[in-house]
Amino acid sequence: MQHFVIEGATVILLDHVAPVAVRVEAGRIAALDGPRDGARVIDGRGLVLAPAMVDIHGDAFERQLMPRPGVLLPTEAALLETDRQLAANGIATAYHALTLSFEPGLRSVATGREVVAALAALAPRLTVENRVQLRWETFCFEALPLIEEALVGPLLPALAFNDHMTMAVLDPSCALQDRPFDHDPAFPVTDMHGAAFAAKMETRAKRSGMAATDFTALMREIWTRRAEVPAVIALAGERARAVGAPMLSHDDSQPETRSFYRGHGARISEFPMNLAVAGAAREAGDWIVFGAPNAARGGSHLGSPGAADMLAAGLCDILASDYYYPAVLAAVARLQADGAGALAGLWKLVAANPAEALGLADRGEIALGKRADLVLLDWPDGHPPVVRQTFVEGRAAYRAIAAG
Structure with missing residues (x-):
């Protein structure tokens, strides 16, 4: 696997950002501000280098x-x-x-x-x-x-x-974000035979490829497992x-x-x-x-x-x-x-x-010995960033060259 050095980029390290040259060998980060030693150089000027x-x-x-x-x-x-x-x-x-x-x-x-x-x-x-x-x-x-x-x-x-099952059968009088513990014996359950519950299940039924009536019947059947x-x-x-x-x-x-x-x-x-x-x-x-x-x-x-x-x-x-x-x-x-x-x-x-x-x-940080999972970002001040290159264990996984 070819060695390379990314130079000129602003690098996001674990606790600060600095202009550091990052050398990659055999899929790992081998040096920070080390020598080139014949490695291929990737120009990171104007870009941000971060852990992928x-x-x-x-x-x-x-x-x-x-x-x-x-x-x-x-x-x-x-x-x-x-x-x-x-x-x-x-x-x-x-x-x-x-x-x-x-x-x-x-x-x-x-x-x-x-x-x-x-x-x-x-x-x-x-x-x-x-x-x-x-x-x-x-x-x-x-x-x-x-x-x-x-x-x-x-x-x-x-x-x-x-537990989306218990969430699905929650009585609508109770807010989803504040519902009781899922295994509370007094958990407030909606009427699973009512029209409102059937309407609520329509989207799930479509995703499942089932008729809405069949899907609501399935939900009632599965609910009987609750004690187990x-x-x-x-x-x-x-x-x-x-x-x-x-x-x-x-x-x-x-x-x-x-x-x-x-x-x-x-x-x-x-x-x-x-x-x-x-x-x-x-x-x-x-x-x-x-x-x-x-x-x-x-x-x-x-x-x-x-x-x-x-x-x-x-x-x-x-x-x-x-x-x-x-x-x-x-x-x-x-x-x-x-x-x-x-x-x-x-x-x-x-x-x-x-x-x-x-x-x-x-992985997860740019530090010696870590996997060379890296991302080069085009990130002008005041504008959204965009990915220009992604490396996974030092291997090029993605590269995009801007038209300019």
Whole structure:
């Protein structure tokens, strides 16, 4: 593998920004301001060099799999396109939030199995490191065999506990962000035979390729599993702990919910839905994740806490692409423009912090011995940044030359 040096760029280091020459050898960062020694020189003048991003949760790949409701495209072609999008957006490590649900179609266990198998088969052709976040719907007991298989696969996945079933049946008189602990015996449940519930399920039904009446019947059937769910959660958590997989809980609405999943090994709070939960996570030393689209837009589309506000309160450690890969870079740019923090500190939200939370000690910062996962940015003052080159372990994953 050819050695090279990136010279002239403004470099985002772990705690400051400086004009440093970065030498890469055998996929690793070999020197900072070291000698050229015959290495190829990449001109970084006028550009910003940063650690490539680590995306802890992204489900934008679903748009490649199903660009329209009910229209599924071939899995391998969809994942190859996703990989290109990741590289073009400076993301060198991606955890695809692969929903494993009792729904048929896009978020089914069958589709999840196809994606896991396709990523393994495509690995030699992919440009970035495509991992999986097993975004497990806890009412989907059928997913356990796939979870167990994936946990011993070549790239250790993350396991995320999701309970969109309980969220779906919440009585509309209770705000989603403040709903009780999911396993509270007094949880307020809507009328699952009523017209309002059927209308609410129409979008899910389309995604699943089912008639709305059939889908609502499926939801009523799955709800009968509720008493068994805690034991199955315990089993899945045990399997993940056994292999050291990072675990997350999703959309927590109560400190009790966060405590419950922490007790099963989930030390990452993903998209906490109110200030009390985020505060409880911080007090316990958990990692806290918010969506980059939230930060890039200036607020949540669901009415959950704003990422910028949470960052200011010391309650945000990581930004995830969520449903839009370009949002990761856009979020950092907006936060910097709004004076939310220094660039080096803001960049930790998308590189060093997610890498540490996920147990990836070899990446996320520009430092000696770390993986040469790098991104060169064209970032004029007062204008949005754009990716010009992405390197993964020193390998060119993406390159774009401006017309000027």
